[in-house]
Amino acid sequence: MEMLSAKNVDYIYQSKYQKVQALKDVSCSFEAGTFYAIIGHSGSGKTTLLSVLAGLGTPVRGSVYVGETPLDEIGQERHRRENVSLIYQGFHLFPTLTVLENVMYPMQIVKRSQKEAAARARELLASVGLKKEQEKKFPAMLSGGEQQRVAIARALSSSAKVILADEPTGNLDTENGKVVIGLLKQLVAEKNYCVIVVTHDLDIAAQADVVYRMTDGKLDREERAV
């Protein structure tokens, strides 16, 4: 089932000093229960594509679709709230919220009760391997790997079934990186999530079901044996 797709997308990045066409006629689709990797050199447009898919940027041409529905009709804020979850290289947890509060946050945005949100957050933290005594800590008190696991738990706390991960292991050591990728693959296998990972790491790309290669704003799907 096609969960997310982009059709003929162009994206132009306008800075103070220059104008860059980061995406050129990009078309791609992403299905449930599949682990995708988008690889390419720095500056090729991988993160830009992820941003557009997440509704963090508006293409100048073409559209992003959620199933059959264009993103324009859904609205970017609602799309980020209900359809996709984001995981970043820099974790991007709220520094003044505890681990538990960080995971509860997406649920509280959609007005779930405090009690329900707390209970669900505890389950998710346990599922990513974090101990109960860590839930009252602040992110700065955790290791990089632990922070990324909190970010994954937070990503799982919304109703979204698509996870967009931008270099999720970029700030982690090898061991922790393996744990994080393992968690993401587990979500794909066990819960039918669609996981899209932007990465430089060819080892991670090798574990993906589908690999897209980005070169100078153009996207090509690489065929590989299943």
Next chain:
Amino acid sequence: MFALTEVWRDLYRNKGKSFLVFLFGILVIFCIAFYMGNIQNNEAILRNLSQTIPVTVQVVGTNGNRQAGLEIDQKHIEALLSGGISDSLYTMLAGGNIDEKNQKQPIQYCDTSMIGINDSSLLSPLIREQISYAQGWDESLFSGDQPACVISTDYASRHRISLGGTIEFPLYVWEYEEDDMHFRFVEVGKASLVVAGTYVSSEVAAGNASDVAVPARWLQSFLQDAGLDYTYASFQGTVADPLQLNEWKAGMKKAGFQEVDPDSFKEREGNALEVNDRLFIETADRIQENIRIFRWFQAPFLSLIVLLIVFVLFLVLRSSRREIAIALSLGRPGFLCALRCFLENALLMLLGCVVTLPVLLAATSLGLGDILVMEGIFLVCAFLSIIIALAFLFSMNVLELLTKID
């Protein structure tokens, strides 16, 4: 509910930032209070200026040479008393002949001079301090209308009068005939006065004081009962509302008072006014100019305050860009993110107002109403500034912080 929880949590967990904004708010409130307080103080000084620099008025003769012994008609006195004069002091003159031999017509002169006064301060200090009053009498007799008098001991011994006794004599008023240059005496009636007080004074021998001092109101009613027109010998007072001085002067001009004409030969006719207003006008002008300048700069000052708050709050809010970006990336509506920031900072500003209110009440002369107005102005500036700062912040692409474009 979640929004309020978020606000409280953020304020509490970012204590340093919260305290900084709170302190900044207090500083701005004090700046506004200082500025606005200056205006209020100047206005209060201006309102009360008549008490520190009273504008006194004296009726004088036409050519300004005389201030006493005038002939001020009733019409002019009534115009003054009903025309915004306070603390008025006036005198009336009359005469009598206590010696029977002097009572034969035509009356050539009076052996008893009488002065009617409406306040004991019109007596010379030397006499006033020395008066011994009979039981039941004091200096308040002059503001009443009882038939009583105060005489010198010299006069009392000459005419064998004792304290508490009664003197009786025919009372005369006189008119000065300018053509013939002599006084014409008109008998009014027989005055019977209780000797309420006596004094010892050498001024009597020198001829500076009248023999008999009576309440002016008694003399007025005595003359009125006789059906006579009468005049006043002197009048002075204080303009009650000197801030309306021009209007008052116009009113007095309408009532028949004129400016002093030094070239005139007339000096007894009490129809000119000497107004001691120079110091008051100079001082009031300076204060009004100060007020005018402060008021003129009020809008630019408040605009500067708004800019300052915008600048500081923008810097404070900018430090929260990352948190805002994370919230937006999780699908939190931008409006709610902005509202949370607004509420946090607005609450701190409001807290600043609450804390400074008792301080301003205790440390300044400003009233509660004035302080509330000032703090209201501050809150309007603060809220406006927060909104402007947020507008600047959200006009930037905060989400770029989360996604490095490669």
